[in-house]
Amino acid sequence: MTVSHHAHPLPEGVLPKAELHLHIEGTLEPELAFALAERNGIDLPYATPEELRSAYAFSDLQSFLNLYYQLTDVLRTEQDFTDLAEAYLVRAAAQGVRHAEIFFDPQAHTGRGVDLGTVVLGLSRALETSRERHGLSTGLILSFLRDLPAEDALKTLADAAPYLHLISAVGLDSAEVGHPPAKFAEVYAAAKEAGLRLVAHAGEEGPPAYIAEALDLLGVERIDHGIRCMEDPELVARLVAEQVPLTVCPFSNVRLRCVDRLEDHPLPAMLEAGLLVTVNSDDPSYFGGYVEDNYRGLRQALGLTDDQLRRLARNSFLASFVDDARRAELLAELDANQ
Ligand code: ADE
Ligand code: ZN
Secondary structure, X not given: OOOOHHHOOOOXXXXXXEEEEEEHHHHOOHHHHHHHHHHOOOOOOOOOHHHHHOOOOOOOHHHHHXXXXXXXXXXXXXXXXXXXXXXXXXHHHHOOEEEEEEEEOHHHHHOOOOOHHHHHXXXXXXXXXXXXXXXXXXXXXXXXXXXXXXXXXXXXXXXOHHHHHHOOEEEEEOOOOOOOHHHHHHHHHHHHHOOOEEEEEEOOOOOHHHHHHHHHHHOOOEEEEOHHXXXXXXXXXXXXXXXXXXXXXXXXXXXXXXXXXXXXXXHHHHHHOOOEEEEOOEOHHHHOXXXXXXXXXXXXXXXXXXXXXXXXXXXXXXXXOOOHHHHHHHHHHHHHOO
16 A cells, blocks of 8 residues: 555645654664663662663763663563664654664664664664654664774674665764774675675764775765765865765754764755755754754854755755655655745
């Protein structure tokens, strides 16, 4: 049975959009963290969800990652991963998300004794009925932790062999500086051979050279973040000429101090330059909002116009790893929403 988007009306004034840069572990809200901790008999070093939320003040990427990895400890069973994904899908649907490509960090779980199958099957159980229940199609992106050895990434890809039909792409995340894309050339070649699409975080905290390296040495089709391309005009010209999609995350960039204030974000200049920019939430529980909140923030802080916001939504569909029929359907819904 096909279910049209009419079964899932959008809230007034909210554009339909795709979310292409979202870490499922970064959607863990403090209340759910406490509920899962209790269910699994784990003591969190915070008295209440409010106290935990007040710890969400970061000085850089690493200070965030420390808390992000610490809290993954509450995720133990398949049901925990299903509940985590389901909570995200409900919030995403309310923010106009019609398609989501969702990162997960297998090594953050296998490294503490949780089986890869528990993670993938738990997440997939929520995702597989999302189209019918929320009008929201999905993909899963298996992301390697770049601050661990390349051999660990190769082992993770090998361990994922039984689940590749549930995974659409591989990505690269965690601490960027000092861990250049080149380190992962072999595992990206193997992922491509296995039929997976390729993306990588680059140019978030790391230098513009990492963006070119991800394109040239890993063969990625999208760059996650990529904001530091603006320091290199020749690189910008290349990204424009090749129309390489960039999955930009404005709230994240401010919270991790990559950008001082939202008012200073380079996104308007990136659009002006002709880059294929999309707007995404990254780790919305930690960074003050989900994807529509980011769109609204851009309007408020930077005066983005309706046309610019519509272009961002359009770009999100153009940059999605969906088939032609689904892309046409997504673009048609956007065009009909005037
Ligand atoms: N893992 C989760 N969020 C991340 C980000 N913004 N950069 C790198 N690794 C991440
Ligand atoms: Zn990210």
